[in-house]
Amino acid sequence: METTKVNELGPGPDSWTQVAAWENARQVTHLAWAHPEYGRLLAGGTSAGTVLVWAQTPELQPGGAAEGAEDGNGAGSSGNGSGGYYDALAELPCGSSPCRALCFAPRQTGLVLAALLEDGSVALYEAEEPLTPRAWNLHSKIKAGPSGVCRGMCWRPFSPGVPPMLCMGAGPRALVWQYVLALNSWQVVARVDTANSQDVAAVHWAPPLGRPAELLALGAGRDLLVYGLSGDTAALEAEHLASLVHDDTVWKVEWDLWGNQVAAATDGQQVHVYKPDLVGSWVKVVWVQGQAPE
Structure with missing residues (x-):
């Protein structure tokens, strides 16, 4: 049995408290939270x-009739602490191979x-x-790329009048897909080849915020790659802006809320944060060394 745990942060930087834990018959490989307006909704x-x-x-x-009840998936309602009880709502059949990325x-x-x-x-x-x-209803399906090489997925942040877009890694490139309502299907609108020819492991799209070119970050090999996307949304053009090299493989990249800074997490238990200077060169502003796994 696999265990899923939820922790909440208290007033201090290290005051994490476990508020819920439950067992699942399935091995959970990825987790994703929905936006808070939908409540505390978690997908695995x-x-x-x-x-x-x-x-x-x-x-x-605690002690109620529903506590500890399990569904057919072996996922029950459990928790500790105040308001820390989670109920299994659904199991969505996406396919027969393991999940490699998940995002609302x-x-x-x-x-x-979306599940990759x-x-x-x-x-x-x-x-x-x-x-x-x-x-839940199956909205659509996409064939992103060949088996075994697709990693990393993110949505383009919302802008009024812009159709939904998904970006995902497909080997040594990232593909940007746009939902075309008239065709009721997803179409590729950009292909971003990695500057180092390494397979993409992580992707993240910066909030647009009126920029002339939107920013896309890729983690590929030991590099954090930054690209600008511009032009018509039906045929985006990609420009390579920066290659930021690390000592270890990059497995996670993420922009801040304004798209001014980008962070890369590596297999060396480090997080590196970068931002552009006044002339557009990307400089490291801070890095954090994490604890080695036990």
């Missing part, structure tokens, strides 16, 4: 190609969840009732 991609969905359920009290769409798009699998396929599910997301 599994090694069996399914996605489990849980939600915090305050009415589940921007809240303005609705409660939509080992075989290179992406399944998108939409909740019928966002406030009570027990029933």
